[in-house]
Amino acid sequence: MVGAGGIGCELLKTLVLSGFKDIHIIDMDTIEVSNLNRQFLFRQSHVGKSKAKVACDAVLRFRPHVSIVPYHANVKDSQFNVDFFRQFHVVLNGLDNLDARRHVNRLCLASGVPLIESGTTGFLGQVTVHVKGKTECYECQPKPAPKTYPVCTITSTPSKFVHCIVWAKDLLFTKLFGDKNQENDLNVRSSDASSSSQQTENVFDFRNKEDNTCYGRRIFDHVFGYNIDRALSNEDTWKNRNKPRPIYFKDVFPDEIIHQNGNQSIGKNSGSVSGMASLGLKNPQDVWSLRENATVFFEALELLFSTREKEIGSLTFDKDDQLAVEFVTAAANIRASSFGIPLHSLFEAKGIAGNIVHAVATTNAIIAGLIVIEAIKVLQNDIKSYRMTYCLEHPSRNILVMPVEPFEPNKSCYVCSEMPLTLEINPYRSKLKDIVDKVVKAKLGMNLPMIMHGSSLLYEAGDDLAEDEVAHYETNLEKILSELPCPVIGGTILTVEDLQQELKCSVNIKHREEFDEEKEPDGLILLGWTQPVAAPVDEQPSHENNGVKMTSADDDVIVASPQPGGKKKKRKLSDESGDPNETKLKRRTEGDDEEEVIML
Numbered sequence: 001m002v003g004a005g006g007i008g009c010e011l012l013k014t015l016v017l018s019g020f021k022d023i024h025i026i027d028m029d030t031i032e033v034s035n036l037n038r039q040f041l042f043r044q045s046h047v048g049k050s051k052a053k054v055a056c057d058a059v060l061r062f063r064p065h066v067s068i069v070p071y072h073a074n075v076k077d078s079q080f081n082v083d084f085f086r087q088f089h090v091v092l093n094g095l096d097n098l099d100a101r102r103h104v105n106r107l108c109l110a111s112g113v114p115l116i117e118s119g120t121t122g123f124l125g126q127v128t129v130h131v132k133g134k135t136e137c138y139e140c141q142p143k144p145a146p147k148t149y150p151v152c153t154i155t156s157t158p159s160k161f162v163h164c165i166v167w168a169k170d171l172l173f174t175k176l177f178g179d180k181n182q183e184n185d186l187n188v189r190s191s192d193a194s195s196s197s198q199q200t201e202n203v204f205d206f207r208n209k210e211d212n213t214c215y216g217r218r219i220f221d222h223v224f225g226y227n228i229d230r231a232l233s234n235e236d237t238w239k240n241r242n243k244p245r246p247i248y249f250k251d252v253f254p255d256e257i258i259h260q261n262g263n264q265s266i267g268k269n270s271g272s273v274s275g276m277a278s279l280g281l282k283n284p285q286d287v288w289s290l291r292e293n294a295t296v297f298f299e300a301l302e303l304l305f306s307t308r309e310k311e312i313g314s315l316t317f318d319k320d321d322q323l324a325v326e327f328v329t330a331a332a333n334i335r336a337s338s339f340g341i342p343l344h345s346l347f348e349a350k351g352i353a354g355n356i357v358h359a360v361a362t363t364n365a366i367i368a369g370l371i372v373i374e375a376i377k378v379l380q381n382d383i384k385s386y387r388m389t390y391c392l393e394h395p396s397r398n399i400l401v402m403p404v405e406p407f408e409p410n411k412s413c414y415v416c417s418e419m420p421l422t423l424e425i426n427p428y429r430s431k432l433k434d435i436v437d438k439v440v441k442a443k444l445g446m447n448l449p450m451i452m453h454g455s456s457l458l459y460e461a462g463d464d465l466a467e468d469e470v471a472h473y474e475t476n477l478e479k480i481l482s483e484l485p486c487p488v489i490g491g492t493i494l495t496v497e498d499l500q501q502e503l504k505c506s507v508n509i510k511h512r513e514e515f516d517e518e519k520e521p522d523g524l525i526l527l528g529w530t531q532p533v534a535a536p537v538d539e540q541p542s543h544e545n546n547g548v549k550m551t552s553a554d555d556d557v558i559v560a561s562p563q564p565g566g567k568k569k570k571r572k573l574s575d576e577s578g579d580p581n582e583t584k585l586k587r588r589t590e591g592d593d594e595e596e597v598i599m600l
């Protein structure tokens, strides 16, 4: 079992109660308070402890004779190599991210161990079976990519609250507390034109003898005041849009006093540090005024700098980090106020920022049950009965749980077939780094890649490399492809390999001179790769779901198949195939048409 979270807890319980006797569990996380409502193997006293270990102990209490081996570790660690995977009859995933799922898929393919994959998002869920050579692998079909927004909407013309959240979280928060060098579209030049040296200085750098309060006020004026003023100077942008209003510190606090209620009394590194609490703002569902938001902004900024010194420079937004959520809520609301967008409460903002679709324990329980059903079929080698099963939010055709027959492997899948990929690129302009970052890591999802041109090794990643090797590969990365010691040009065939994932693919290089900057901003095109499908643009968060966006990676039931010929193919509903293994249970509900519930 990989993952001992929402699905994992249900799964472990169902497995042991179904008679499974030898189980290994990997989970890298520790238990959080927010897990307790549905991850029922965990209790308050377990907060902070390993999920894998606590889940194991909890189950052993009611099934003491079962063998369970917990690993508090990342499944991507090198100890979980192909040999490790080979010891199992079946691997069951209860993960929550694409990256780990792809990694496990590759190790299962390499070790020849069947994989049962699962996921839930609110009322939606699915269980899929992946057996090498028999059914499609996890990566045979494109997966919906998380929603992205055009950069200019985020940086210049937000029209929805979610745009302000993305700005506050991905641009401002990162600039202030994360990797300052990360390229980002916040205007970072100084607004203070008094000296030419200050004009070129990065606004986000602390100035000489500047304390956190002065720094905070300067940043506030820059991002909510000066940047908006600058944007307003471009008349064309606002011809058909409402003009934003610059907000300076003095506009919100004409008396220059911020009421801070003693954040000094809060102990350093205290896990429960909260700016809103120290300001007396208690209810996270209240919508704060502009002044309250600005006060929280300063308070959270001050507390982040004073209580998280060591993390500054590497912080990333985490929805479970109270201060980070407060800061992002306040910053997003101030920006929203500037652009005439309705303000939101911390609770709503947190949901949007954390892409939270509230988990439904029942969905997890149903999915866990279905995983065990498929696991039993896999162990019995009952290939004909394998089903991909989907929980539907809005029962269509009176079906709540929809089983469909699995597809055969996609013959052009670069992961489970040996189909070579083609990379259109300009080898006289692009660097090796472009291939490593934009293709091998970002698109192919390799962890520790190696790139070979014939027998010559152009690049390798790993912890065990000698210093001179690292230096050599670093130099190669910066080289134009055609200028590498072993030049890469049109017609070159590269071999790209990840030894840990035991995934190897050939990449045919095709020279292409020009790229459309809008359509191919990366300056390259990878053919033969199943590109994630972006969620439709009009699928904006609605108020019905608290402005929370649905980014289910898993809710596609009818899938556009990248089969040769490019035709869309519908998955076959297995009830249509008249499968005798399923019993149809009919029931009547009052005043309703006849409904069918398919029981497996």
Ligand SMILES: Nc1ncnc2c1ncn2[C@@H]1O[C@H](COP(=O)(O)OP(=O)(O)OP(=O)(O)O)[C@@H](O)[C@H]1O
Pocket: 002, 003, 004, 005, 006, 007, 026, 027, 028, 029, 030, 034, 035, 051, 073, 074, 075, 076, 094, 095, 096, 097, 100, 359
């Ligand atoms: N690479 C990985 N290696 C090991 N475990 C992983 C890895 N990636 C994710 N997980 C685990 O998968 C589980 C997924 O569970 P779930 O979707 O319920 O998420 P959660 O973190 O418990 O809850 P939530 O995200 O809703 O707060 C988590 O316990 C997480 O630690």
Ligand SMILES: [Zn+2]
Pocket: 136, 137, 138, 139, 140, 141, 409, 410, 413, 414, 415, 416, 417
């Ligand atoms: Zn595949």
